[in-house]
Amino acid sequence: MADKTSGEWEPKVIGFLCNWCSYAGADLCGVSRYQYPTNIRAVRVMCSTRISPHLVLDIFKAGADGVLLGGCHIGDCHYITGNYYTEKRVRLMKRLLEESGLEADRLRLEWVSASEGEKFSKIVTEFTEHVRKLGPSKVKKDESLMARVAAADDASETFRLRALSGKEFGLVTKGNVYNNKLDPAELDKIIDSATEEEFERSLILELSRTKPRSVKELGGIMELPTDKVLRHIVVLRQKNMITMEHPEGFTPTYKTIEIGGEQ
Amino acid sequence: MIHMTDKKANENDKPRIGVFVCSCGSNIGGFVDVPSVADYAKTLPDVVYATQNMYTCAEDGLSNIREAIRKHNLNRVIVASCTPRTHAPLFQATCEGAGLNKYLFTFVNIREHCSWVHMKEKDLASKKAKDLIRMGVARARLLIPQEEAKVEVEPVGLVIGGGVSGMSAAASMADMGFQVHLVEKDGELGGFVRLLNNLYVTEKGAAETIAPLIAKVKGHKNIVLHLNSTVKSVEGFIGNYTVGIAPKGGEEKKSKVGTIVVATGALEFVPEGLYGYNQYPNVVTLTEFEILCKRKTLPKLKSVAFVQCVGSRGQKMSYCSRICCNVAIKNAINIVDNYEGMLGVMEKEGTLIDKIPRQKKATDEILERRRRRRGRGSEGEGDAEEVKLGPSDKIEVTVFNRDVMSYGVEHELTYNKAREKRVKFVRYTVDHLPKVFMEDNQLKITYFHETLKLERTMPVDMVVLSTPLVAQPDAGDLSKMLKVPLGQEGFFLEAHVKLRPVDFATDGIYVAGTCKGPADISESVIQGSAAASRAAIPMAKGYVQAEALSSVVDETKCTGCGTCIEVCPYGALRKNEKGFAEVIIAACKGCGCCGATCPEGAISMTNYTDAQLLAEAKASLDEEV
Structure with missing residues (x-):
């Protein structure tokens, strides 16, 4: 790899590493002189649980080719349960990436303990090569992909998805307010359908931000049946997040309210 | 109760960043073009001073930092060298020594994460080092000075459980001069050992062996004994717990304690349905046999x-x-x-x-x-x-x-x-x-x-x-009350299996004896004494300094939904009288789970804000900050 010329594309990989395990593992990797490609740029966080979906999706929006999250092994979290939440959040991030059309395997979660220096080098090498094969992220070049990734980011910031991904672990392990533990598979289904809905709604808002659009137009761009689009628009209007522009002829158009939301 | 340190810094000051690039002998210098990296750092926004050192951590490197802070009026310092996990405290102390708030210091790791892992690619490693420093600058520009809260510690201990480990812990703490509340649910001290016949290796009877310890605990002027009593409620955090102790059928009385040792012991497993137990008369358990003897x-x-x-x-x-x-x-x-x-x-x-x-x-x-x-x-x-x-x-x-x-x-x-x-x-x-x-x-x-x-x-x-010894059936109640975890088998779970065997992850609470897993008597005594000495550290010091690494709630966004309270592993969040989430600084460890969870995005972490993390990460993507 020493003969890389400056003009050639190189994957831009960002790593979020938890202070106690994976950052320490990366340190040990250095101390032990295990070599890996130079592409990764690490950002240290105290715990992988700190990484909200927004952080990751926003970085993909900014054009990152790959994001690697590193945490302690399950059961070893310095903060007891942090990485259980990370696991749930990463699942949500990947679901949102799938919705957006950006390859979900540009995001990877790995558990690396403070003693796994060699493992860290292997993971980084393998992941960098994987991202290299996927090629450069098209987010910056493809407007519609950008809109979809932005919608995924917005969806991750909705109350519903944040509350669900935060409560998921507790609902499965400790139970709900009635002390009923929920079936993880069942809960996954609920979260998946909420993810799909919130993504679609966010995309409608994203698309209608600069230009009022009709249901038919939105359906066309989003490749969704118009009745589904209309149902989303009803919800968004109830939440005061989208407004109907003066109908021209018989076709109403909708425009996103900049500072909307339930008041 | 809470005092702030008097270091002040104006967060509205325009950043004036100093960058110190370390060669670490040839550890970095041999694989990264340090002079060009330092030159590059000078071109970054808000960087008013950049230099290279042979060893930044050596005295001349440190005095270089101190001088530069004074001479160039630096209000942010970046050291690009090894890992923050070992050297951050040193450089932070240097900044503090020169009057700069230690939270305005940024560490960039160009050794473990760069020169040592890219030893055959000097150009690319140098480029990466520049990128990492650019990321550090992006972060440093957004840093905010923080003040550390000092929390006073009540010099009173609480020991839950009057068995061998609990008594050892209480006696040790009492000998160190701290008042100790010892709570035992039975009418007698001695716990499980009371039942036993003799103790192996010695010929002495069990009761005879522990009699001096019981006598010491009973007679100690610093020990307040609560027999036939249980802990009903626990509120607060390290140094400032309010515990409610109630005798059987009696009224709960509140006491203030600084630290808590959990030593609730274990029970013997009842082998119902195994090997004719409870079916044939002469099938007994080990402990029943001891009682007969x-x-x-x-x-x-x-x-x-x-x-x-x-x-x-x-x-x-x-x-x-x-x-x-x-x-x-x-x-x-x-x-x-x-x-x-x-x-x-x-x-x-x-x-x-x-x-x-x-x-x-x-x-x-x-x-x-x-x-x-x-x-x-x-x-x-x-x-x-x-x-x-x-x-x-x-x-x-x-x-x-x-x-x-x-x-x-x-x-x-x-x-x-x-x-x-x-x-x-x-x-x-x-x-x-x-x-x-x-x-x-x-x-x-x-x-x-x-x-x-x-x-x-x-x-x-x-x-x-x-x-086998099994966990107390009511360990779960205590675990919830103290917000400390139980392992799979229902025993209490220590903070670190090797390095912190008698600490809980929650500061101020410690664990000893069979309540964290089967142990014999000498092991229980060791653990009891160890837990006592761990608990004595904050009490002897008189205060704990909470690292300014905690959650911050924006009350204008908080809706009081309580999700953060549910996810916090340390019980460091509570609802205040206005119904909003409130962070207990002394209990918060800054993991950020609540921040990533809060459905309203109302919680941020000091100096690990979304803006700071995103600025740092995104800086790696662009050529400019």
Whole structure:
């Protein structure tokens, strides 16, 4: 790899590493002189649980080719349960990436303990090569992909998805307010359908931000049946997040309210 | 209660960043073009000073930082060298020494994460080092000075549990001069050990052994004893707990304590449905056997069988109870050595085994087998040996085991001693568990002889089941009250299995003894004393300084939904009187789970804000900040 010329594309990989395990593992990797490609740029966080979906999706929006999250092994979290939440959040991030059309395997979660220096080098090498094969992220070049990734980011910031991904672990392990533990598979289904809905709604808002659009137009761009689009628009209007522009002829158009939301 | 340190810095000042790029001898300099990296750093926004050092952590490097802060009026310092995990405290202290808030310091790792892992690509490694510094600058520009909260610590300890570990902890703390509340739910001190006959390795009775400790605890002027009492409520955080202690049926009384030691002990597993327990009269557990011995109410016995690992190691509980091999060996020796001494007055007093069937045919059979066994050795010496062995002629002891785990020096010697005394150790496997049954009014045990590959049956007068120690059934309540975790088996879970064995992850709460897993008495004493000395650290110091690494709630966004309270592993969030989430700075560890969870995005972390993390990460993507 020493003969890389400056003009050639190189994957831009960002790593979020938890202070106690994976950052320490990366340190040990250095101390032990295990070599890996130079592409990764690490950002240290105290715990992988700190990484909200927004952080990751926003970085993909900014054009990152790959994001690697590193945490302690399950059961070893310095903060007891942090990485259980990370696991749930990463699942949500990947679901949102799938919705957006950006390859979900540009995001990877790995558990690396403070003693796994060699493992860290292997993971980084393998992941960098994987991202290299996927090629450069098209987010910056493809407007519609950008809109979809932005919608995924917005969806991750909705109350519903944040509350669900935060409560998921507790609902499965400790139970709900009635002390009923929920079936993880069942809960996954609920979260998946909420993810799909919130993504679609966010995309409608994203698309209608600069230009009022009709249901038919939105359906066309989003490749969704118009009745589904209309149902989303009803919800968004109830939440005061989208407004109907003066109908021209018989076709109403909708425009996103900049500072909307339930008041 | 809470004092702020007096370091002040104006967060509205325009950033003036100084960058110090370290060569670390040739560790960095050999693989990264340090001069060009330092030159590059000068071109970054808000960087007013950049230099390179041979060793930034050496005194001349540190004085370089101090001088530059003064001379160039720096209000942000970046050191690009090794890892923050080892060197951040040093550079932070240097900044503080020069009057700069330590939270305005940024560490960029260009050694472990760059020069050492890209040793054959100097150009690319240099480019990466520049990128990492650019990321550091992006972060540094957004840093905000933080003040550390100082929290006073009430110099009073609470010990929950008056067993050996609890008493050891309380006595140690009291000896150090701290007042201690010792809460015991029974009417007597001594816990599990109270039930036991004698303690292995020593010949002394258990009660006799722990009597001095009990006397010390009872008589200590610094110990407030709460017998027949339980802890009803716990509120607060390290240094400032308010605990409610209530006697049985009595009213709860609040006390202020600074630290808490949990030493609630364990129970013996009841082997319901295993090996005829509760079905045949003479099948007892190890502890029941000890009680019988202690009361000297053993019936006349000719043959005793111990069955090890009853209910443990995968049968009901997954773990090894660690102590039962040694306890069984001790009792086997006791039986052989001290048989006469333990024989009881059962006829007079009556015990749970007064329904014991008399042994009839067994005697001859046993004697016959014993004769055969002796004959196998050296003919003619049988008589002499018989005299020497004495007691074992009268009684036969067999220990059915999966493996004998007599770890360490003393226990292995005791095990050898038992073998010398002709205690039989017969191995069984999980595929062929021994069976206990009653036939013709005679208790019998059938086992699979591994060497002979044959099933054998022997008559026994008593079967002693070695069952594991199990967690207290109400450990969960205490775990919830204190917000400390339980492991899979219901025992309390320490902060780190190797390095912090008596700490909980929550500051100010410690754990000792069998409530965190089976332990023998000396181990319990060690843990009790260790927990006491750990708990004494903040109490002796008088305060704890909370690192300014915590959650911050934006009340204008908070809706009081309480999700953050649910996810916090430390109980560091509560609702304030306005109904909004409030962070207890002293309890918060800054993991950020609440911040990533808050549905309203109302929680941020000091100096790990979304803006800071995104600026740092995104700076790696662009060529410009």
